[in-house]
Amino acid sequence: RKPRNFPPGPKWLPIIGCAWELRDLHKMKGSLAKATQELAVQYGPVVGARVGRERTVFVCELNATKELLCKVELNGRPDDIFSTSRTFGKRRGIIFTDSEFHQVQKRFLQKQLKESSFRKEVMEATLAHTVRVIIDDLKKKIEGDGVNCISSLFPIHILNSLFTLMTGDTCSDQDMEELCSAMAEFSQNIPLTGAMFTHFPFLKYICPDYCGYNTYVNIHKRILTFVSKRLKFLKQTRDSATPCGFIHEYIKMINCAEGRSSFSEDQLLAIVLDLLIAGYDTTCNTLSFVFMYLLLHPEVQRNAQKEMDSVIGRGRLPSLEDRARLPYVESIILESLRMFAGRGFLIPRRAMKDSTLNGYFIPKGTFIQANSGGTLLDEGAGWKNPKTFDPERFMKDGALNIPDNFILFGLGKRRCLGDTLARANIFLIVASLLHIFHFKPAPGSPPALEIVESFTPSLKPSKAFVTLR
C-alpha cells in the first residue's frame, strides 16, 4: 500500500506497481531520464512510484536533489540482487556499500590514493604519457583518409592509465584489450538504474538471459577474474619497497589486527572493480561529448586553439600547470560535462531510516533515483537556455566562473572520489588534441548528437575528419 504523504506519482497496480506505465513511457520517450522528467511535469519534482516490490522515488529538481545528497539517512545504497550478485553474493566495494563499512573503506581509500596515485607528480606523469600515446595513435590512424570514429579514440588508453594509476601495474596490450572488451560490454549492457531482474528477482530463475541477470553476473565475473589475476601477479612480483598504488597498504591492512573486521581480499577486488567502472565509462563518454560538440561548433574549436596559441605558443604541449591560464578550454570541458552528466542519473540511493524529502514521507528501504537533468539541464536550476551548448556560460570577464548550482560530482559523504583525476585527464587530452589536430565533420557523415542509454549516457558512434594543424 502507498504510505501516507508518499510523493505523488502513477497508479500502483498489484504485484507490478507502476512498472508497466514506466516501461511504456520509457519506450515512448527513448530513455528513463526523459520518462521520469515527463512524470515530474505531471506530478511535481519528486515522484513516488513502485516498481515490482520496490518503492521508488524519482527526484528531478535542484533543491530536492541537494536535500537528498546531504541527508545522512538517505545515503544508503540498494541492498538487493543488483548490489550483491556482482560481488560474490555480498555487498562489497565502495559504490554499492553504505553505513560504517562504506565510511571506513572510503576514508582509507581516499587517504591512500591521495598519497600515491593522486599525488600531483604521479598523476601528471601518467596522464602526460597517456596523452602522448593517444597523439601517436591518432597520427597513425589519420595516415589514410583522415576519417576516424571519435568514440573509439580513447577507451583503451583511458583504461590503461586508470589501471596503472589505481594499481601501479602495467599490462601488455593484449591483456588490456581483454579488459577493455569486458569494460565496453559492461558500459553497453548494464544500466546504472537497475535491470529487469532487480525489480523482479524471481526472473533470474525463469529467464536469466532475457531479464539481464546472466549478462550482469558474467560481465562482472570477467572483470573480477582479470583484476584477481593481476593482483596475484603484483603480490608475487613486487616487494613492499616498490609501491603499487594503494594496493600494498590495503594488503597490509588485511593482515593486521585493526583491519581484520572490514578489510578483505574480496573487498580489495571489489574496490578495484568500482574504480575501473566509475572512472572508465564517465571519462570516455565525456570525451565523446566534448569532441561531438566541437564538430557541431567549429567556432568553439577555433577559439580554444586561439587561446592556447596565445598562452602557451605552438612549441610544446599543454600541461596541467597551464589549466588556470586556459579558462576557455576549461569552459568547453565543463559545458560538455554538464551536457553529458545531465542526461543520466546519480548512483541509486536507499533510505536507511524513515525520512522526508521535499516535505514528503520517505519510508525506510525506499529506493531513490536522482535525475541529473533536474540539476544540470533545467532552467529552474538557474541555467539559461539549458539545452544549448554554450561554454561562455562558465566565463565572466575573461575568467572561469563556476556557478554554485553546478553539482557535477555529487555532495556530502557519497561525493565522487575521482573528480580531480577525471578533470585533469579530460583537460589534458582535450587541450593536447586541439593543440595538434583539427577536428571536422567527416565527408558524408554530418555530426548528430544521438544519445544512447548505457551505464552512463553515451553517443552513437560518429566519424570525424582529423588533420594535423
Ligand code: HEM
Ligand atoms: C566525468 C567524470 C566523472 C563524473 C561526472 C563523476 C560523477 C560522480 C558522481 C555524481 C558521484 C556521486 C553519486 C552519488 O551521489 O551517489 C560519483 C561517485 C563516485 N565516483 Fe565519480 N565521476 C567521474 C569520474 C570518476 C573517476 C575517474 C573515478 C575513479 C577513478 C570515480 C570514482 C567514483 C566512486 C568510487 C564513486 C562512489 C562514491 C561513493 O559511493 O561513496 N569517478 N561520481
